Amino acid sequence: MTLRLDSTLSLISPNISDNCQQFAPLKLGIMASGNGSNFDVVAQAIQDGRLNAQIQVLIYNNPSAKAAVRAANRGVETVLLNHRNYQSREEFDRKIVQTLRHYDVEWVILAGWMRLLTSVFIDAFPERIINIHPSLLPSFKGIHAVEQALASGVKITGCTVHIACLEMDSGPILMQAAVPVLPDDTAETLHARIQIQEHRILPLAIALAASSSKVTLSVT
Ligand code: GAR
Numbered sequence: 001m002t003l004r005l006d007s008t009l010s011l012i013s014p015n016i017s018d019n020c021q022q023f024a025p026l027k028l029g030i031m032a033s034g035n036g037s038n039f040d041v042v043a044q045a046i047q048d049g050r051l052n053a054q055i056q057v058l059i060y061n062n063p064s065a066k067a068a069v070r071a072a073n074r075g076v077e078t079v080l081l082n083h084r085n086y087q088s089r090e091e092f093d094r095k096i097v098q099t100l101r102h103y104d105v106e107w108v109i110l111a112g113w114m115r116l117l118t119s120v121f122i123d124a125f126p127e128r129i130i131n132i133h134p135s136l137l138p139s140f141k142g143i144h145a146v147e148q149a150l151a152s153g154v155k156i157t158g159c160t161v162h163i164a165c166l167e168m169d170s171g172p173i174l175m176q177a178a179v180p181v182l183p184d185d186t187a188e189t190l191h192a193r194i195q196i197q198e199h200r201i202l203p204l205a206i207a208l209a210a211s212s213s214k215v216t217l218s219v220t
Contacts, residue, residue, distance in 0.1 A: 026053035026210050029105030031096075031113040032060050036067025037195060038111035038132055038202055043074050045203035053206065056103040059096060061115060077103070083115055093120040100125070109206065110164060114143070122166050129164040130209055132202055134194045136160060136176055141169035146191045155181050157190070159198045161205035174205040 030039050039058060045051040058071035058078045071078045079099055086092035097120065100108060110131040122129065135145040137160040140152070149157040158178040165171035177197035181190060 023052070023210075026051075026206070027104055027106040028053050028055050028109055028206070029100045029103060029107070030055055030058050030067075030071075030109045030111050032058065032065060032067035032111045033062050033114040034065055034067065034112050036060075036065065036070045036112065038109075038198060039067050040070050040074075041199040042109060042111065042203055042206065043070075043076065047074075051203045051207055053107075053210075056105050057099070059099060061113075067112070089116065089118045090120050093118045096121060097124040107206070107210065109202075111202070116168055117164060117166070119166055122164065127163055127213070130161060130174070130206060131164040131169070131171070132159065132161050132198055132205075133169050134159050134191060134198065136178065137162060137169055137173065144187075146187045146194065149181065150185065150187060150190060157181055157194065159194050159201065161201055163209065174209055175201045177201050 028042070030042060032039050036058075042051065042053075043055060046053050046055065055071075055076045058067060058076050059081055060068045060078065061081055061083050063080060063082065068078045068080070081092070081095055081099065083092050086095065092115075101124075106128065108125050108129045110129065112132070117129070133141070133145060135141070135149055136156070136158045139154070140148040140157070142148075146157070156178050158176055160173055161175045162169075162173045163171040177200065179190070179194050179197055
């Protein structure tokens with residue numbers, strides 16, 4: 001029988017950051033397609049001692065992704081895997097898995113990774129892939145989540161960090177933050193406020209996921 005401590009409980013006692021410090025640093029592989037501000041906040045949380053982890057590698061798929069520049073500036077190794085050079089999603093994912101293994105990655109963080117995942121990837125890191133998405137899932141999955149929220153007329157949206165599974169933008173939710181939609185919001189202004197919340201919850205959610213996983217007990 002597997003006994004898993006409830007993640008809410010681990011937020012109260014022990015304190016998740018103290019709990020995390022008891023273990024070896026998490027070995028993270030971060031994947032990004034674009035700007036990389038979420039990469040940066042994870043790297044900064046590690047530098048500040050708020051997250052007990054190390055970034056083994058940044059994988060990016062667009063040659064012009066600013067995330068790669070951010071990683072290089074912080075001395076993090078980068079690997080460009082351009083999906084356009086692969087015959088199928090599966091072949092691309094096999095290369096990603098091979099690269100993550102090469103860098104001895106334990107946890108994968110999709111920080112603005114704009115590609116669908118296949119079972120090749122999901123099955124290689126079961127319950128170890130964390131995704132961030134700019135909506136309160138399960139609302140507004142997929143691309144243009146912020147525009148979808150604006151078009152729908154909701155008054156509150158936000159962001160979600162969750163464990164990734166095969167279905168796009170689905171899987172157990174680790175953390176969410178709510179953001180009000182203001183009357184004169186554009187996609188840009190709303191996304192900017194959502195990103196402020198993303199930057200708060202992503203490092204916390206990584207610590208929470210790792211903490212919950214480390215206190216999983218096997219009882220026979
Ligand atoms: C973030 O808003 C993230 O939630 C979103 O891409 C942005 C990346 O920003 N991810 C998705 O839409 C995934 N479905 P960043 O490059 O500045 O970290």
